[in-house]
Amino acid sequence: xxxxxxxxxxxxxxxxxxxxxxxxxxxxxxxxxxVRDGKLLTEDTLLDENDEIKLVAVISGG
Amino acid sequence: MKCRKCGRPAVFNMRQHKLALCQVHYPEWFVxxxxxxxxxxxxxxxxxxxxxxxxxxxxxxxxxxVLLQLGYRADGLYIDxxxxxxxxxxxxxxxxxxxxxxxxxxxxxxxxxxxxxYGETLPEAARRTRRGRGKPCSVCGLIKRxxxxxxxxxxxxxxxxxxxxxxxxxAVLFGNVLHWQTGYIxxxxxxxxxxxEGLARxxxxxxxxxxxxxxxxALITGIDYIYDECPYAVGATSIRxxxxxxxxxxxxxxxxxQFYLGLLRARKEGLFRELAEEVELHPCANCGQLTSxxxxxxxxxxxxxxxxx
Numbered sequence: 437x438x439x440x441x442x443x444x445x446x447x448x449x450x451x452x453x454x455x456x457x458x459x460x461x462x463x464x465x466x467x468x469x470x471v472r473d474g475k476l477l478t479e480d481t482l483l484d485e486n487d488e489i490k491l492v493a494v495i496s497g498g
Numbered sequence: 499m500k501c502r503k504c505g506r507p508a509v510f511n512m513r514q515h516k517l518a519l520c521q522v523h524y525p526e527w528f529v530x531x532x533x534x535x536x537x538x539x540x541x542x543x544x545x546x547x548x549x550x551x552x553x554x555x556x557x558x559x560x561x562x563x564v565l566l567q568l569g570y571r572a573d574g575l576y577i578d579x580x581x582x583x584x585x586x587x588x589x590x591x592x593x594x595x596x597x598x599x600x601x602x603x604x605x606x607x608x609x610x611x612x613x614x615x616y617g618e619t620l621p622e623a624a625r626r627t628r629r630g631r632g633k634p635c636s637v638c639g640l641i642k643r644x645x646x647x648x649x650x651x652x653x654x655x656x657x658x659x660x661x662x663x664x665x666x667x668x669a670v671l672f673g674n675v676l677h678w679q680t681g682y683i684x685x686x687x688x689x690x691x692x693x694x695e696g697l698a699r700x701x702x703x704x705x706x707x708x709x710x711x712x713x714x715x716a717l718i719t720g721i722d723y724i725y726d727e728c729p730y731a732v733g734a735t736s737i738r739x740x741x742x743x744x745x746x747x748x749x750x751x752x753x754x755x756q757f758y759l760g761l762l763r764a765r766k767e768g769l770f771r772e773l774a775e776e777v778e779l780h781p782c783a784n785c786g787q788l789t790s791x792x793x794x795x796x797x798x799x800x801x802x803x804x805x806x807x
Contacts, residue, residue, distance in 0.1 A: 466744040469713055476509040476717055478499040478518060494713040495665070495740050496555050496727055 437483055441468065441491040455479035458491065467495055510714045513751035521718060528715045532564045532703050539688040541701040546656035548572040549698075551646055552598075552607065554591030556716040556723045557661030559598050561704055563721060565659065566604055572659070574599060574607030577645045579638060580619025583729040591724045598721065608653065610645045616801055628806040629796075634730045637800065644797040647787055650698035662702040665709035668758045669739040684773035687765065696781060696788030708754065709740075 439446045439461055446461045454477050458465045468491040470477040483489065499508040501520035508518035519527055535541070542548055548565060552558040552574040565572035576595045581587040592609070599605040613619045620638055624630030630637035650658045667686065674682045692699040704712055716723050731737060746753045764770065779788035782795035789795035794802070 464741075464744050464748055466710065466748050467741075469710060469717060471717065475521075476714060478508050478511045480499050480511075492713065492717065492725065493727075494556075494710040495737060495744075496557070496709070496731075 437485055437487040437489060439489045439491060442493065449485075451485060452483050453479070454481045454483060454489075457483060457489070461491075463491065468493055509718060510711075512708070512711065514708070514747075514755050525715060525719050528707075528711065529564050529567055531706070532561075533568055535688070535706055536568075536701075536703050539701070541659075541689055541703060542570070542657045544570060546571070547654065548657050548659050549646075549650050549653060549655040550574050550659045551642070551661070552576050552595050553661075554594035554724045555661070556721070557663055557666075557704060557709075557712045559594065559661075559721050559723050560712050560716045560719075561659060561661040562598070562605065563602075563719065564715075565703070566602060573653070573655070574605060575646065575649050575658075576607060576609045577642055578609055578611045578613075579641065580611075580613045581621060581728065581730070582619075583621070585726070585729060587724075587726070587729055590726075594722060594724050608649055610649065612641060612645075618801075623800060626805045627800060627803045629800065629803075631806055635734060638730070640797055640800065644785075644787065644795075646700075647696065647698050648785070651696070656699065658698045658700050660700065660702055661704055661712070663704045663707050663709045663712050664754060664758050665740050665743070666736070667702070667705050668743055668754045669736045671758060671761055672739045672743060673735060680770075680773050683761070684765075684770035686761065688762070693779060693788055694781075696779070696786060706755075706759075 437448050439448060439457060441463065448457055448460060452460065454470045455465050458468060458470065465479055471490045471492055472487055499511055499518045501508045501523050502517055503523040504520060506520045509521050510524050511518040548570050550558065550562045550565060550572050552562055562572060562574055574595065576592060578588050578592055595607065599607050620641060621634060624634035624637045646658050671683065671686060688702050688705045690700040743754050777790055779790060780792045782789050782798055784794055784798040787795055
């Protein structure tokens, strides 16, 4: 599956739960939301090998 | 994961509340919780005119959206700071606010263009002055506070609402506790009362929402907001503190909520009563806004300051 976050991109093999996939690419699940085809996903969603997931940062401010 | 209300697939889960909701029930819950916070902290009533400070980000646009849905008389205020930094940040964020307002018949807003009014953008003013050199965020806060107070007063608004969420508040509290800034801790609250004619009443209706909750609301309801952070916020202390708090939250859901709500509880119990002493304020000789020292306020001094060597 393909995972994108800002200008970064990763490819993961096999099936992953959203929460585990976020950790696998080195991010904190608390700090991003996972979106597939414009729809928000809960952290326990099991992703398919061909899924394209966009991670949206939730932290802002300064 | 199923929606607790209807059993359909959930789209969002809040571990700290042990609550998962679907596409329909999450926005409903979010709006109802906002209404509850406004009432709980006596922020404003339907008779009040509310000015919402909007930046084009998720929190402020979500707040404006919810207040309009709840039927409040809420107008927007966008402050154009002229931040370009090669990415056209202010232009892009202003466009988000304009698009938001254009899509809603009852969304009226004011734009304060700092360059047009004072002759310099925020980055230019920051580069010129000793206060701002290397730390434009300090000048940014000063400019925004002044503009928000001014438009609230001049526009006849009863209250100024900002989109600060629980993560913002917890990060500020964390920083203040680290440095034992007891005066600041004593003043941190969901409602800051008005002070004379110069300082507007300020409220934070989203102060009990996690940042991911406001982002989820914006995504689910299709609010188009600016995803990118301000280029000057990269590496900011508050963002670092948010990261630390989120690491703790990951291990123990509810940590951020307990930290911030504990402050509110302690205040209610009177823990900070002795610390919250009134500071004597004076009207600025130029703009009339209240300031701690007699003479010109820091904002008016900013524009008269000679270039730093």
